[in-house]
Amino acid sequence: EILLTQSPGTLSLSPGERATLSCRASQIFSSSYLAWYQQKPGQAPRLLTYAASSRATGIPDRFSGSGSGTDFTLTISRLEPEDFAVYYCQQYGSSSYTFGQGTKLEIK
Amino acid sequence: QVQLQESGPGLVKPSQTLSLTCTVSGGSISSGRYYWIWIRQPAGKGLEWIGRIYTSGSTNYNPSLKSRVTISMDTSKTQFSLRLSSVTAADTAVYYCARGNSDYNYAMDVWGQGTTVTVSS
Numbered sequence: 001e002i003l004l005t006q007s008p009g010t011l012s013l014s015p016g017e018r019a020t021l022s023c024r025a026s027q028i029f030s031s032s033y034l035a036w037y038q039q040k041p042g043q044a045p046r047l048l049t050y051a052a053s054s055r056a057t058g059i060p061d062r063f064s065g066s067g068s069g070t071d072f073t074l075t076i077s078r079l080e081p082e083d084f085a086v087y088y089c090q091q092y093g094s095s096s097y098t099f100g101q102g103t104k105l106e107i108k
Numbered sequence: 109q110v111q112l113q114e115s116g117p118g119l120v121k122p123s124q125t126l127s128l129t130c131t132v133s134g135g136s137i138s139s140g141r142y143y144w145i146w147i148r149q150p151a152g153k154g155l156e157w158i159g160r161i162y163t164s165g166s167t168n169y170n171p172s173l174k175s176r177v178t179i180s181m182d183t184s185k186t187q188f189s190l191r192l193s194s195v196t197a198a199d200t201a202v203y204y205c206a207r208g209n210s211d212y213n214y215a216m217d218v219w220g221q222g223t224t225v226t227v228s229s
Binding site: 001032033035037039044045046047050051054056057088090092095096097098099100101102 | 154155156157160168169170171204206208212213214215216217219220221222
């Protein structure tokens with residue numbers, strides 16, 4: 001089973017700043033199967049990016065994903081007030097999917 | 109636009125079986141383009157993938173839950189279902205159903221709103 005470790009656990013930033021969230025896997029896997037989700041309180045997660053670097057339909061271009069091998073990154077170029085939420089990475093290439101534990105992005 | 113809606117009992121007694129249904133509206137559940145997936149989230153914690161079912165009926169389950177989980181689908185009713193046996197308090201969570209879409213390399217692009225299940229006597 002591939003384990004995903006996200007860092008930091010909590011990230012405190014101000015609107016307008018740049019956010020960099022990390023996701024590290026316990027073993028190499030295809031970047032085609034790495035996704036990022038955003039979850040706000042009381043809501044279901046929302047797909048942001050898939051295949052490590054492709055944005056889902058309707059996702060603003062301030063969200064970008066990158067990485068390969070075991071190291072992946074979600075970058076939010078200029079934080080908007082609505083971006084403060086919890087972010088999860090997920091791998092779904094193997095027959096057993098896994099999520100990272102999440103990074104909480106909070107307003108500083 | 110496809111929508112998913114979970115339904116089922118909000119309270120289940122320990123040792124009993126949790127049963128939930130996800131109703132898919134606005135789209136086909138029989139398309140080979142999708143997986144149909146269950147995820148759960150204990151209060152204040154992260155997401156846990158439970159399992160998925162494909163149109164063919166083939167399934168994959170989280171190894172930690174595999175002995176207790178069954179996912180099935182009823183294409184005539186555009187529904188898929190989750191059964192989790194021998195539940196304990198640790199199974200208390202918000203349960204989500206979701207769609208894995210081949211357009212997104214099977215990432216989950218549509219989610220239900222979630223339903224809270226509490227395991228308690």
